[in-house]
Amino acid sequence: MRYVEVQGVRLSAIGLGCWQFGAKEWGYGSSYADGEAGRIVERALELGINLFDTAEAYARGQSERILGRALQGHRAESFIATKMLPVLPLSSLVVQRAEASLRRLGVDKIDLYQLHWPNPVVPMSQQMGGMRELQRRGLVDHVGVSNYSLARWRAAEAALGGPVMSNQVQYSLVHRGPEAELVPWAASNDRLVLAYSPLAQGFLSARYDVSNAPRGVRLNNSMFLPENLRAAAPLLDALRGIATARGVTPAQVALAWVIRRPNVVAIPGASSVAQLEQNAAAADLNLDDEEDAQLTAASDAFRPIHGAAAVPKLLERRLRGTAPSASSGTAV
Numbered sequence: 001m002r003y004v005e006v007q008g009v010r011l012s013a014i015g016l017g018c019w020q021f022g023a024k025e026w027g028y029g030s031s032y033a034d035g036e037a038g039r040i041v042e043r044a045l046e047l048g049i050n051l052f053d054t055a056e057a058y059a060r061g062q063s064e065r066i067l068g069r070a071l072q073g074h075r076a077e078s079f080i081a082t083k084m085l086p087v088l089p090l091s092s093l094v095v096q097r098a099e100a101s102l103r104r105l106g107v108d109k110i111d112l113y114q115l116h117w118p119n120p121v122v123p124m125s126q127q128m129g130g131m132r133e134l135q136r137r138g139l140v141d142h143v144g145v146s147n148y149s150l151a152r153w154r155a156a157e158a159a160l161g162g163p164v165m166s167n168q169v170q171y172s173l174v175h176r177g178p179e180a181e182l183v184p185w186a187a188s189n190d191r192l193v194l195a196y197s198p199l200a201q202g203f204l205s206a207r208y209d210v211s212n213a214p215r216g217v218r219l220n221n222s223m224f225l226p227e228n229l230r231a232a233a234p235l236l237d238a239l240r241g242i243a244t245a246r247g248v249t250p251a252q253v254a255l256a257w258v259i260r261r262p263n264v265v266a267i268p269g270a271s272s273v274a275q276l277e278q279n280a281a282a283a284d285l286n287l288d289d290e291e292d293a294q295l296t297a298a299s300d301a302f303r304p305i306h307g308a309a310a311v312p313k314l315l316e317r318r319l320r321g322t323a324p325s326a327s328s329g330t331a332v
Contacts, residue, residue, distance in 0.1 A: 001013070001014070001047060001048030001049065001280065001283050001284070002014075002259070002283040002284065004192070004263060004264075004265055006165065006166075006190055006191065006192040006263060007142060007163060007165050007190060007191075007192075009079065009111075009142070009165075010050075011050065011051045011079060011192070011265055012048055012049045012050050012051050012265070012283065013259040013265050013266070013283045014049060014255065014259065014265070014266055014267075014268070014279055014280055014282060014283045015049060015050075015051030015052065015053055015081075015194070015265055015266065015267040016040070016041070016044050016049055016051070016052050016053070016267065016268075016269070016270065016276070016279075017053050017196060017267040017268055017269040018037075018052060018053060018054040018058065018063045018066070018067050018269070019054075019055070019058045019063065019269055020032075020037075020063075020269045020270075020271065021033060021037045021054070021058065021059065021062065021063040021066040021067060022037075022058070022059035022062030022063050022065075022066055023058055023059040023062075023063065032271070033062070033066060036271075036272060036273070037066050037067075037070065038066070038069065038070040039273050040070075040270050040272070040273055040276045041067065041070035041071060042070065043273045043276055043277065044276055044280070045074055045077055045078070047276075047277065047280040048280070049280055050077060050078055050079050051079050051081065051265060051267065052067055052071070052078055052079070052080055052081065053081040053082070053083075053168070053194065053196075053267045054067050054080075054081070054082045054083075054105075055082055055083035055084075055085070055114075055116055056082065056083065056084060056085055056097060056100065056101055056104075057083070057085045057116060061100075061101075061104050064082060064101055064104040064105050065104045065105075067080070067105065068104060068105035068106040068107065069106070071105075071107075072106065075107060078111075079111045079112070080105060080107065080110060080111045080112070081110075081111060081112035081113075081114060081144065081166075081168075081194070082101050082105065082110055082112075082113060082114070083113075083114040083115070083116040083146055083168075084097045084098065084101070084113065084114070084115055084116060085097075085116050085117070086115050086116060086117060086118075086119040086122070086127065087119075088119075088122065089115060089119050089122050089126065089127040089130065090122060090126050090127075090130070091126050091127075091129035091130035091133060092130065093130070094126075094127060094129075094130025094131060094133075094134070095130050095133055095134055095139075098110060098113055098130075098134050098139060098140060099139070101113075102139065108139075109138065109139060109140065109141060110134075110139065110140045110141070111141050111142060112140075112141070112142045112143075112144050112165060112166060113131065113134060113140040113142070113143060113144065114143075114144035114145055114146050114166070114168060115127060115144075115145050115146060115148075115156075116146050116147070117146065117147050118145075118147060118148055118149075118152055124155050124156060124158075124159040125159050127156070127159070128143070128156055128159035128160040128161075129159075131143045131160055132160055132161065132162075135162075142163075142165040142166070143156075143160055143162075143163075143164050143165060144164060144165050144166035144167065144168065144192075144194075145164055145166070145167050145168070146167065146168035146169070146194075147168070147169060147170075148167050148169075149181075150181040150182055150185055153167050153182070153185075163190075163191070164191075165191060165192055166186075166191065166192040166193070166194050167182055167186070167191070167192075167193055167194070168193075168194035168195075168196055168267075169182060169193060169194070169195070169196070170195075170196055170197050171183075171193065171195035171196070171197075171198065171258060171264070172195065172197060172198045172199060172200045172204060172254065172258060173200075173204055173235065173239075173254055173257055173258075173295060173298075173299045174200045174203060174204065174223060174232070174235075174299065174302060174304065175197070175200065176299060178193055178195075179261075183261050183262070183263070183264060186262075186263040186264070187261075187262035187263040190263075191263065192263055192264075192265065193261075193263060193264045193265075194265055194266075194267055195258050195259075195264055195265065195266045195267065196267055198254065198255055198258045198266040198267070198268050199251055199254055199255065199268055200221075200223055201214075201218050201221050201223070202214060202218065202251075203221070203223045203224065203232070204236075204239065204250065204251060204254035205249070205250055205251040205254075206236040206239050206240050206243075206250035206251075208224060208229060209229055209233075209236075210226045210229050210230060213226075219317065219318060220314065220318075222304070222305060222306050222307075222310035222313070222314055223304060223306075225305060225310060225313050225314070225317070227305050227313070228304040228305055231302060231303060231304060232302055232304070234298050234301060234302070235295075235298040235299055235301070235302050236250070238294055238295055238298040239253050239254055239295070242287070242291050242294070242295070246285065248281070248282075248285055249278060251278065251279075251282075252278060252279075252281060252282040252285055253282075253285070253287070253291075253295070255268065255279060255282035255283075255285075256282050256283075256285040256286070256287050257287060257292065257295050257296075259282070259283065260286075260287055260292060266282075
């Protein structure tokens with residue numbers, strides 16, 4: 001396992017995203033939540049993964065409960081990151097929500113407590129005031145944010161009066177936005193970018209095409225529109241080509257590309273122990289400069305339909321019911 005050191009903390013370059021723990025939208029069922037999720041966490045620890053990311057919003061707190069149970073007896077080996085949904089992030093409520101997460105996790109301290117989304121209405125001084133109080137009381141070690149611009153990240157630091165260790169953002173070969181400011185700033189300032197959906201919900205596994213549409217929660221992801229799957233063919237072919245040459249999977253190549261960036265760690269989910277093992281192995285896959293450049297160029301050439309332009313097509317697909325529900329077994 002490869003590690004990244006930030007703010008005096010040593011974190012596995014591949015972590016484990018726990019959104020799917022107990023979440024009905026992924027369609028994994030109760031047997032996954034009650035059994036496989038715990039085995040995934042146990043195996044992750046064996047493989048050297050120490051970063052586990054969850055949130056109070058995931059399955060209405062059930063993800064935190066499942067993760068907490070799975071980590072019992074392994075607290076010293078784990079770095080727990082969770083997130084508060086900032087509906088009304090006043091200082092007192094930030095403290096209350098963290099205390100609720102602590103109870104669900106069954107721990108006495110959260111290693112990294114993050115604001116899940118920006119709240120432009122509540123003053124940053126209120127939001128970070130709650131974080132500062134949590135740190136003062138020893139309930140939170142490090143403060144983080146999620147889905148923040150660089151300007152808002154720096155404003156959060158100013159309001160906290162200390163480092164905001166991380167910014168968790170969507171980052172992958174098909175979501176390159178963080179490269180403009182967030183990744184360079186993190187690398188230059190001993191900060192961290194946590195890349196969620198590093199496989200774009202399985203899009204970069206190269207398993208899907210127009211004749212093999214995904215199912216379940218991916219029904220709402222514009223990346224899986226037929227037009228985008230066709231347009232992505234050169235990028236997916238590049239992933240397949242490097243994977244074949246290296247004797248690995250396209251998903252492992254896509255993860256290796258993400259964590260090749262300085263001060264970036266990836267937090268894919270896992271539907272099984274076998275998939276967790278594949279994700280972890282990506283940390284030991286060192287792409288060379290030529291392979292990196294090939295993937296980056298293919299990514300640059302990909303122009304997906306997204307945003308407002310994709311909405312009518314997504315609605316049409318939902319009305320047709322072309323992707324009902326099922327587990328695809330693909331990490332996010």
